[in-house]
Amino acid sequence: MSDKAQNNLTPTQQSGLMEKIVALSKRRGFIYPSSEIYGGINGFWDYGPLGAELKRNLRDAWWRAIVYDRTDVVGLDASIIMHPKIWEASGHVAGFNDPMVDCKKCKGRWRADQLPETKCPQSGPHEFTEARSFNLMLDTYPGPIRSEENKTYLRPETAQAIFAQFKNVLDTTRQKVPFGIAQIGKAFRNEINPRNFTFRSREFEQMELEFFVKPDAFVKQGERTVAQWHEYWVEERFRWYESIGLPRTKLHPKVYEKKELAHYASACTDIEFDFPFGRQELEGIAARGDFDLSQHQKFSGQKMEYFDEEAKARYIPQVIEPSAGLDRTVLALLCHAYTEEKICAQAGTLMPPDAEETRIVMRFAPRIAPIKVAVLPLLKNKEILVTKAQEVFRLLQKHFVCQWDDRGNIGKRYRYQDEQGTPWCVTVDFETLEGAKADAPEFGVNAGDQDTVTLRDRDSMKQVRIKISDLVAEISRRW
Amino acid sequence: MSDKAQNNLTPTQQSGLMEKIVALSKRRGFIYPSSEIYGGINGFWDYGPLGAELKRNLRDAWWRAIVYDRTDVVGLDASIIMHPKIWEASGHVAGFNDPMVDCKKCKGRWRADQLPETKCPQSGPHEFTEARSFNLMLDTYPGPIRSEENKTYLRPETAQAIFAQFKNVLDTTRQKVPFGIAQIGKAFRNEINPRNFTFRSREFEQMELEFFVKPDAFVKQGERTVAQWHEYWVEERFRWYESIGLPRTKLHPKVYEKKELAHYASACTDIEFDFPFGRQELEGIAARGDFDLSQHQKFSGQKMEYFDEEAKARYIPQVIEPSAGLDRTVLALLCHAYTEEKICAQAGTLMPPDAEETRIVMRFAPRIAPIKVAVLPLLKNKEILVTKAQEVFRLLQKHFVCQWDDRGNIGKRYRYQDEQGTPWCVTVDFETLEGAKADAPEFGVNAGDQDTVTLRDRDSMKQVRIKISDLVAEISRRW
Numbered sequence: 001m002s003d004k005a006q007n008n009l010t011p012t013q014q015s016g017l018m019e020k021i022v023a024l025s026k027r028r029g030f031i032y033p034s035s036e037i038y039g040g041i042n043g044f045w046d047y048g049p050l051g052a053e054l055k056r057n058l059r060d061a062w063w064r065a066i067v068y069d070r071t072d073v074v075g076l077d078a079s080i081i082m083h084p085k086i087w088e089a090s091g092h093v094a095g096f097n098d099p100m101v102d103c104k105k106c107k108g109r110w111r112a113d114q115l116p117e118t119k120c121p122q123s124g125p126h127e128f129t130e131a132r133s134f135n136l137m138l139d140t141y142p143g144p145i146r147s148e149e150n151k152t153y154l155r156p157e158t159a160q161a162i163f164a165q166f167k168n169v170l171d172t173t174r175q176k177v178p179f180g181i182a183q184i185g186k187a188f189r190n191e192i193n194p195r196n197f198t199f200r201s202r203e204f205e206q207m208e209l210e211f212f213v214k215p216d217a218f219v220k221q222g223e224r225t226v227a228q229w230h231e232y233w234v235e236e237r238f239r240w241y242e243s244i245g246l247p248r249t250k251l252h253p254k255v256y257e258k259k260e261l262a263h264y265a266s267a268c269t270d271i272e273f274d275f276p277f278g279r280q281e282l283e284g285i286a287a288r289g290d291f292d293l294s295q296h297q298k299f300s301g302q303k304m305e306y307f308d309e310e311a312k313a314r315y316i317p318q319v320i321e322p323s324a325g326l327d328r329t330v331l332a333l334l335c336h337a338y339t340e341e342k343i344c345a346q347a348g349t350l351m352p353p354d355a356e357e358t359r360i361v362m363r364f365a366p367r368i369a370p371i372k373v374a375v376l377p378l379l380k381n382k383e384i385l386v387t388k389a390q391e392v393f394r395l396l397q398k399h400f401v402c403q404w405d406d407r408g409n410i411g412k413r414y415r416y417q418d419e420q421g422t423p424w425c426v427t428v429d430f431e432t433l434e435g436a437k438a439d440a441p442e443f444g445v446n447a448g449d450q451d452t453v454t455l456r457d458r459d460s461m462k463q464v465r466i467k468i469s470d471l472v473a474e475i476s477r478r479w
Numbered sequence: 480m481s482d483k484a485q486n487n488l489t490p491t492q493q494s495g496l497m498e499k500i501v502a503l504s505k506r507r508g509f510i511y512p513s514s515e516i517y518g519g520i521n522g523f524w525d526y527g528p529l530g531a532e533l534k535r536n537l538r539d540a541w542w543r544a545i546v547y548d549r550t551d552v553v554g555l556d557a558s559i560i561m562h563p564k565i566w567e568a569s570g571h572v573a574g575f576n577d578p579m580v581d582c583k584k585c586k587g588r589w590r591a592d593q594l595p596e597t598k599c600p601q602s603g604p605h606e607f608t609e610a611r612s613f614n615l616m617l618d619t620y621p622g623p624i625r626s627e628e629n630k631t632y633l634r635p636e637t638a639q640a641i642f643a644q645f646k647n648v649l650d651t652t653r654q655k656v657p658f659g660i661a662q663i664g665k666a667f668r669n670e671i672n673p674r675n676f677t678f679r680s681r682e683f684e685q686m687e688l689e690f691f692v693k694p695d696a697f698v699k700q701g702e703r704t705v706a707q708w709h710e711y712w713v714e715e716r717f718r719w720y721e722s723i724g725l726p727r728t729k730l731h732p733k734v735y736e737k738k739e740l741a742h743y744a745s746a747c748t749d750i751e752f753d754f755p756f757g758r759q760e761l762e763g764i765a766a767r768g769d770f771d772l773s774q775h776q777k778f779s780g781q782k783m784e785y786f787d788e789e790a791k792a793r794y795i796p797q798v799i800e801p802s803a804g805l806d807r808t809v810l811a812l813l814c815h816a817y818t819e820e821k822i823c824a825q826a827g828t829l830m831p832p833d834a835e836e837t838r839i840v841m842r843f844a845p846r847i848a849p850i851k852v853a854v855l856p857l858l859k860n861k862e863i864l865v866t867k868a869q870e871v872f873r874l875l876q877k878h879f880v881c882q883w884d885d886r887g888n889i890g891k892r893y894r895y896q897d898e899q900g901t902p903w904c905v906t907v908d909f910e911t912l913e914g915a916k917a918d919a920p921e922f923g924v925n926a927g928d929q930d931t932v933t934l935r936d937r938d939s940m941k942q943v944r945i946k947i948s949d950l951v952a953e954i955s956r957r958w
Contacts, residue, residue: 083514
């Protein structure tokens with residue numbers, strides 16, 4: 001389905017599309033409900049073999065763009081459980097609440113601000129209790145004694161660890177303001193009503209950057225102001241989503257008005273994506289002032305100031321925070337990649353040659369696709385074919401994440417790989433052993449050449465005959 | 480310090496060595512105490528910029544060896560919080576306990592089986608309470624109601640998620656027994672007394688493989704028995720630790736006797752490493768029978784059987800479990816890499832040429848080193864040098880994780896990079912712009928050539944003059 005077609009769906013079609021994506025995620029091993037054999041656990045999901053690879057690829061793409069391709073950002077990998085004072089300083093203990101109501105009839109508990117009307121989703125129209133505030137942090141008690149002083153929280157965001165370690169990072173690296181600290185990791189929020197598949201979960205993974213910049217008073221000519229750094233990061237992040245294959249047409253900035261901002265923030269722009277269930281946030285890019293570092297200075301008594309050698313001044317840096325949701329980005333990729341298309345029946349199937357069939361194909365960008373190349377021996381019980389295919393597999397495995405696929409007829413295997421989003425299939429057949437039947441001069445193949453295979457493209461379904469020795473270069477070229 | 484020298488240290492020297500490693504970890508940004516500005520939190524650690532890279536490299540090396548370089552293992556990335564029934568089935572609710580005693584004088588709480596004598600570590604010789612059992616799982620309450628039925632646990636191991644998703648993975652991949660499911664992720668144990676730096680922490684990361692094999696009754700000639708698969712994985716894992724730079728001389732198998740094994744297990748071998756604080760476990764490789772899958776079948780009512788097409792039989796597979804600690808492996812690498820050596824004073828320092836100085840160098844294997852190449856402009860305020868160095872940096876950055884380093888004199892920068900374990904430094908100097916002074920025909924350099932830099936080796940400290948265009952190939956060759 002083209003972008004345009006997906007955008008023009010009616011609400012019912014959109015919901016149908018979402019159901020198909022959930023079903024495919026389970027069927028092909030992208031995402032399973034956590035603890036499914038025990039009936040599941042609301043708000044928790046597991047990534048299967050393909051989903052685990054998608055997540056790996058996304059983490060790597062983010063880390064490369066944010067850390068490796070720059071000189072002004074370093075990484076951090078902090079603990080999920082931290083000192084409880086951190087969450088007092090950050091404001092989460094006092095203020096990280098959602099309003100909650102109980103249905104007086106069914107006793108169900110709901111988020112007050114998300115009920116469509118005064119109508120309980122479980123049991124119809126009737127009365128709710130007054131809204132009360134409900135803290136979204138999950139607590140736990142490390143240490144041998146279960147006392148209030150040992151009570152702490154599973155982090156509701158990765159960001160605070162970066163602020164708490166700001167001075168350590170500054171003291172142990174050669175970074176100077178402006179610079180950033182990046183982190184990827186799990187966070188937990190006890191959402192009252194998890195929903196929209198993995199979009200709003202109780203356990204999720206964040207990719208957060210805190211980028212520390214000069215207060216405007218110290219900015220010299222030719223340097224970026226705080227507002228310009230904010231603008232810079234909004235644009236950088238849009239470009240990143242495009243680089244992983246999400247089109248700009250489905251990505252939208254949501255610029256917060258001044259009155260919508262927290263008192264310490266000077267700007268916030270969300271990057272929203274057109275999900276089948278609506279336009280929703282993938283990432284927020286906030287200019288948070290010096291709020292977080294100042295709060296930690298106040299609560300810990302430790303100085304969070306930076307000495308600027310050039311400006312000969314001490315200040316607490318301003319912060320730009322691009323904060324992305326990894327699970328949401330996976331979900332956006334799944335939604336965008338999902339395509340159903342009518343095609344002519346595959347050669348080699350039992351269908352008449354002019355019959356149409358529908359194929360499902362996950363159109364992931366190659367760099368994000370869980371498996372890059374599948375290697376298919378035409379028949380799995382012909383040892384000579386299998387041995388040759390293994391040789392091809394070992395060659396490709398050094399360069400790309402590969403999958404061995406020898407089950408079922410070739411047409412079915414191609415469909416299977418389409419549903420996994422594998423960009424290229426390499427088939428080893430009898431021609432490989434005997435010699436090619438036709439010329440393909442662009443791939444250096446002459447009729448009669450041995451050691452040729454077919455290379456099949458996921459999107460065009462075109463197959464070309466190519467020499468094994470040219471495979472790595474040709475796949476790299478198409479990447 | 481050579482391996483041999485480190486092994487021959489007295490207990491006091493060993494403890495001194497450990498203190499140095501802890502200090503260097505903080506000083507250079509490998510590992511910080513979590514929440515340090517709030518006085519820390521016992522049993523939790525944060526990985527700084529270099530530590531985060533070490534962990535990334537180890538995760539990647541493990542995933543490559545276990546998943547990508549094979550065809551019979553797939554990945555999983557499951558949630559930390561799972562259904563509480565999982566921990567009933569696994570035996571953790573009833574049996575994951577340590578014996579705990581209270582000191583009657585200072586009220587300190589200790590692990591009964593680890594007290595050296597009847598002597599409280601805090602307040603000397605006196606009386607303890609009777610030992611009581613203490614469950615090591617941290618609990619929390621997801622969901623809007625804090626009720627016993629919503630109580631669950633932070634996973635104390637990643638393994639159980641693999642067993643719980645065994646059928647889903649089997650149904651959604653093309654794997655057949657023997658095959659494995661691999662996972663890397665955080666786990667939590669409420670250790671009574673965390674100790675030995677990061678070795679025994681309350682939050683840690685595991686790299687676990689569950690490898691499912693045929694019961695011996697179905698093994699055909701030429702196939703491995705359960706015991707042979709166990710042996711196979713022990714050897715594979717030893718080879719992996721060698722591949723990341725830990726020498727076999729410091730790695731030791733600890734084979735459990737039958738009477739030491741759990742009732743369901745048929746074998747267990749630990750891989751131990753010679754830490755400065757003693758010989759301790761990095762990984763356990765256990766043959767766990769069909770215990771875990773059978774327990775989940777019993778507790779969930781879902782069939783965990785596998786239908787073996789060849790054997791025309793249904794069975795619950797046997798499991799071999801290589802379970803490695805990521806933090807422990809990082810610690811082993813830090814301990815092994817740490818080297819102090821007396822060297823002649825560096826050219827360019829103010830010391831007399833025959834003076835000796837001590838350098839600290841982290842001898843990481845290149846594939847594990849956090850930074851592969853540092854690029855050093857000789858002077859940071861000569862624009863022409865800096866511009867050239869940036870050009871070199873951008874070239875190398877495409878191939879290796881690089882660091883820009885322009886602060887302080889070159890000798891100090893080399894020492895700084897030595898402490899970070901950076902295998903190669905590339906220095907851009909005036910000769911780069913003007914032309915080389917001497918021939919270095921092995922690197923294609925003739926006196927007078929422009930575009931040459933010095934490439935300095937961390938371990939030998941040897942510097943060679945080399946053409947910029949040959950840098951990538953030469954570094955790749957030395958890797």
